[in-house]
Amino acid sequence: MVFPSILEQIKTKYNKWKQQGIIIAGGNGKGDQLNQLYDPEGIFVHENKTIFIADRGNHRIVEWKYGSKSGQIVAGGNGQGNRNDQLYHSTDVIVDKQNNSLIIADYGNRRVMRLFLENRTNQQNLISDIDCWSVKIDKDGFIYVSDHGKDEVRRWKEGDTHGTLVAGGNGRGRNLNQLHKPTYIFVDKDYSVYVSDHHNHRVMKWTKNAKKGIIVAGGNGHGKNLNQLSYPRGVIVDHLGYIYVTDCDNHRIMCWYEGDAEGSIVVGGKQSNQLYHPTDLSFDVEGNLYVADWGNNQIRKYEIIGFDSNGSLNE
Numbered sequence: 001m002v003f004p005s006i007l008e009q010i011k012t013k014y015n016k017w018k019q020q021g022i023i024i025a026g027g028n029g030k031g032d033q034l035n036q037l038y039d040p041e042g043i044f045v046h047e048n049k050t051i052f053i054a055d056r057g058n059h060r061i062v063e064w065k066y067g068s069k070s071g072q073i074v075a076g077g078n079g080q081g082n083r084n085d086q087l088y089h090s091t092d093v094i095v096d097k098q099n100n101s102l103i104i105a106d107y108g109n110r111r112v113m114r115l116f117l118e119n120r121t122n123q124q125n126l127i128s129d130i131d132c133w134s135v136k137i138d139k140d141g142f143i144y145v146s147d148h149g150k151d152e153v154r155r156w157k158e159g160d161t162h163g164t165l166v167a168g169g170n171g172r173g174r175n176l177n178q179l180h181k182p183t184y185i186f187v188d189k190d191y192s193v194y195v196s197d198h199h200n201h202r203v204m205k206w207t208k209n210a211k212k213g214i215i216v217a218g219g220n221g222h223g224k225n226l227n228q229l230s231y232p233r234g235v236i237v238d239h240l241g242y243i244y245v246t247d248c249d250n251h252r253i254m255c256w257y258e259g260d261a262e263g264s265i266v267v268g269g270k271q272s273n274q275l276y277h278p279t280d281l282s283f284d285v286e287g288n289l290y291v292a293d294w295g296n297n298q299i300r301k302y303e304i305i306g307f308d309s310n311g312s313l314n315e
Contacts, residue, residue, distance in 0.1 A: 003209045005107040017289050019266055020276070021300030024290075025064040025071060030297045034231055036072040037297045042092030042105065042134065042184070042234075044288050045282040050078065051299060052102060053292070054090045061093050061104060061115070064299070074113050075104060075123070082109045084123045090183070092134045092280070098141050105132040105145070112145055112156075126162075134184040144187050146195065153193055153206075167193050167206040167213060173202045174272060177212035184234045184246075184280060196232040196245060203245050205234055205258070217256040217263055219244055224250045226262040234280035234292070246278045252282060253291060267291070267302050275300070 026037035045051050047287070049066035052074070060076035076087030088108030096103050102115040105127070112127040112135060131149030133298030138144065143156045144166065151172045154163035168179035180199035187193055191208040201222045206212035218229030230249035237243050243256045244266065252268030252275065267289065268275035276295030283289060289302040 006298065010241055016305040017302040019302075021267065021269055021291065021293075021302045022247050023298050024066070024301045025053060025062075026298035027296070030057070034062075034072070035060070037299075039294055040279070040288070040292045040297065040299060041090070041294065042094075042280045043290060043292045043299060044094050045284045047285055049284050049292065051282075052093045053299065054093045054105070055269050056089050056091060056107075059087045059089065059108075059151065061090060061102065062228070069250045074117075074120060075102065080108070084125070087113075091132070093136060094135055096137055103135045103143060105135045105139065107132055107148070112143070117204075126158075127160075128216065133182065135312060136185050136187045138158045138191060139144045139169070139189060144185055144193060146182040146185045148181055151182060153179075153182060153185055153195055166208075167204065175212075176204075176214070176255065179204065183232070186211075186237055188312055194235050194237055194243065196235045198231055198233070201231065202227045203232060203243060203256070206239075214258075217243055226264070229254065233278070234282075236281060238283075244281060244289075246281050248277050248279060248294075251275045251277065253278065 028035045030038050037055050040053050041056040042054040051064045053062045053276050059080045061075050062071035063074045064071040078086050081086050086227045087106050092105035096101050100117050104113045112132050114124040116122045124203045131147050133148040134144045134146045136144045146153045152168035153166050155166050156163040170177045177196050183198045185197045187205040193206045194263045197204050202215050202219035204215035205216045206213040229247050232245045233248045234246040247254045253266040254263040255266045256263040278291045279294040280292040287304040291300045293300050
């Protein structure tokens with residue numbers, strides 16, 4: 001069965017979010033209690049608005065139900081280590097709907113793991129010996145992993161020993177066939193792979209079977225102008241082709257459209273918005289924006305503002 005992406009389920013076109021975010025997870029200082037987070041990295045918002053959080057500093061994956069005051073540990077949480085019930089600086093997590101499981105980038109242990117949601121003691125080591133930062137799944141169930149050490153992205157299927165190269169893999173650099181410390185990735189319905197090329201301060205798009213990528217955001221050096229990014233992290237592309245990226249060191253979320261000379265600020269970039277080194281982002285089925293506010297050890301929700309058929313603003 002093919003599942004549509006979260007953003008493809010949104011029927012109404014939106015292009016603006018309220019600027020004051022709501023804290024919906026964490027926000028109680030840095031710590032390891034169930035109402036706290038410690039350097040949250042990757043996030044995934046399920047259809048029921050439950051959030052799965054790669055709580056990197058606590059070496060655990062936390063499930064935070066919408067409206068709850070605290071989360072529940074679903075993986076790790078048994079100290080730093082490499083046992084199957086432990087994690088080490090996990091950086092990303094996604095839900096694999098076809099297998100009712102979580103796929104986890106266990107970065108510090110250099111492995112990708114699967115955790116079945118119905119039997120959470122049954123964990124599998126899917127991929128080993130890889131500096132995995134981000135994991136994604138395409139509509140056919142193939143797993144894509146960014147390798148932060150080898151500066152590449154590979155596609156994997158069950159039983160693969162090496163995977164198939166889909167981006168980078170030509171040494172570390174800034175040429176169009178290279179990457180430098182890739183972080184988060186996104187795969188669209190056409191199998192194009194979008195890569196946050198962290199140390200090159202750009203987002204790259206690699207179409208299926210391409211030998212090199214194209215720059216779709218940033219790529220004008222490290223800076224805070226609207227045509228620049230500073231150590232980008234999370235990236236998502238909506239069904240209209242708009243590219244959303246966490247501009248980590250500029251403390252903002254940016255939106256670009258392929259071919260645009262400049263991006264626009266979605267949220268953040270100002271003291272009043274209080275983002276501090278955001279890492280990842282996600283949307284729910286209504287189009288609300290969720291941001292992992294790494295420096296503040298919390299997850300923020302930015303509510304959508306819509307437009308009706310006459311172009312009038314609905315708030």
